[in-house]
Amino acid sequence: MKLYALTKSLNSRKVLALIHHLDLPVEIHAMTVEQVQSDAYAATNPNRLAPTLVDGDFVLWESNAIGVYLAEGSAMLPIGRRERADMARWLLWEGVHYNKALGTIFFESVVRPQLGWGETNQPLVDDALVQAARLLPVLDAHLATRAFMLGDMLSFADLAIASAEPYRDAMPIDFDAYPNVQRFYDTIALLPAWQKALGTPRMAVAA
Numbered sequence: 520m521k522l523y524a525l526t527k528s529l530n531s532r533k534v535l536a537l538i539h540h541l542d543l544p545v546e547i548h549a550m551t552v553e554q555v556q557s558d559a560y561a562a563t564n565p566n567r568l569a570p571t572l573v574d575g576d577f578v579l580w581e582s583n584a585i586g587v588y589l590a591e592g593s594a595m596l597p598i599g600r601r602e603r604a605d606m607a608r609w610l611l612w613e614g615v616h617y618n619k620a621l622g623t624i625f626f627e628s629v630v631r632p633q634l635g636w637g638e639t640n641q642p643l644v645d646d647a648l649v650q651a652a653r654l655l656p657v658l659d660a661h662l663a664t665r666a667f668m669l670g671d672m673l674s675f676a677d678l679a680i681a682s683a684e685p686y687r688d689a690m691p692i693d694f695d696a697y698p699n700v701q702r703f704y705d706t707i708a709l710l711p712a713w714q715k716a717l718g719t720p721r722m723a724v725a726a
């Protein structure tokens with residue numbers, strides 16, 4: 520299997536961490552943004568986004584779908600019907616709402632200025648901050664009574680929800696207002712597979 524990844528990006532990180540955590544035999548192809556946007560790559564992923572998994576003649580994009588596929592048969596994917604539905608709930612929440620808000624804030628207020636890709640789109644950031652202020656209390660309340668997203672055991676949902684963790688100090692969000700989220704992020708940050716996925720160094724960020 521091969522994973523085409525932007526290794527420092529939020530959506531590739533959750534899959535890379537899963538690969539390392541399960542020690543899966545996946546070749547990691549680190550790409551540049553230019554490669555991701557190229558016509559050659561569009562033949563593999565027509566969205567021109569990373570990550571993409573290639574397993575023989577099966578091509579899969581969307582990081583959460585890739586995570587579910589790779590976690591099959593492991594403790595990172597629950598077996599029961601309700602537990603699987605619970606995981607699907609949080610993966611959809613992450614992709615549609617949470618990561619959209621945090622990803623926008625991260626990209627506009629950290630990546631864009633650092634790479635010199637034009638001015639921060641402040642109205643976009645402001646809207647994403649409104650969304651984040653609505654979503655973070657939901658996550659904080661959920662984590663008040665459980666160690667991980669699905670309860671006591673680590674799952675792929677945790678790696679997905681934590682994907683912006685390394686940049687929490689660089690984003691204009693007061694994460695200290697969400698102590699359960701902070702505690703959860705601190706736990707994920709210590710996982711060896713998470714640290715391996717981050718590589719060295721993390722993208723340098725001006726706090």
Ligand SMILES: N[C@@H](CCC(=O)N[C@@H](CS)C(=O)NCC(=O)O)C(=O)O
Nearest residue numbers: 528529530555568569570581582583
């Ligand atoms: N929903 C997609 C989002 C993928 C995505 O937005 N990838 C970003 C990096 S996090 C990307 O490839 N950006 C390159 C670009 O926009 O040119 C997933 O979860 O895989």
